[in-house]
Amino acid sequence: MTDLKGRTALVTGGSRGIGAAIAQRLAHDGAAVALTYASAADKARAVAGKIEADGGRALVIRADNADPDEAAGAVEQTVRDLGGIDILVNNAGIFTGGPLDAITPAELDRIIAVDVRAVFLASQAAARHMTEGGRIITIGSVLTERVPVEGMTVYAMCKAALTGLTRGLARDLGPRGITATVVHGGLIDTDMNPADGPGAALLGGFPALGRYGVAEDIAATVAHLAGDAGRYISGTAITVDGGFAA
16 A cells, blocks of 8 residues: 555554554555654554564654643654654543542543643644645544443543534634544454453443454544545544444
8 A cells, every 4th residue: 555655644642552553554555654652662662663664664752642742742753853744643542430520620631631632732733734635633432422331421521522623623724725534433442442351241232233343443444534535524523433323
């Protein structure tokens, strides 16, 4: 695949799970890829090593999205070291759940900072450098469409904010030929949400397909949006959830 040859992508939170799958898929399709990590340096370097072993170009950046300077700084380092940015994938995020009364103001501030503010700041920074054909793709959650169990209020709220952000970006950047989309993933088998985890027996029955997806399912949709086939898709959400919200 060479659909993305000559293009540069930044994938935040690219050291594992969905982010790693996206970084590897975009590299496979021809893009030079920068990926960020907050603490898992070894895993990030392993992802970059796989990309390079397959003949691609990878850049590893340490950036904690809780820090507003680092969220935007990853974009600037990508531009500086790889020569530009054509595709931004806002994937990094954290989960805070539990009883509504137990959520503290500090926990609320942190998840908003990482899951919402950092997405805005990275998108703002990337938009300054993007030209026509640029792509801003954000990874959301199917919980914006269906919250089937308790304890998900704050996380669902933050992920729902990404839909409004994406629509606004599409309007602001559309005149420049830059698209903005959000991909709402469902139950995806990752280290953070394993298909054999303690809640899998309950949650696994919600998708219409009756099973978890894999990170490559999300990566395939991101690759479609990032490539030529996604040039007329903007200001919308695409749900990849096996029928979870059906």
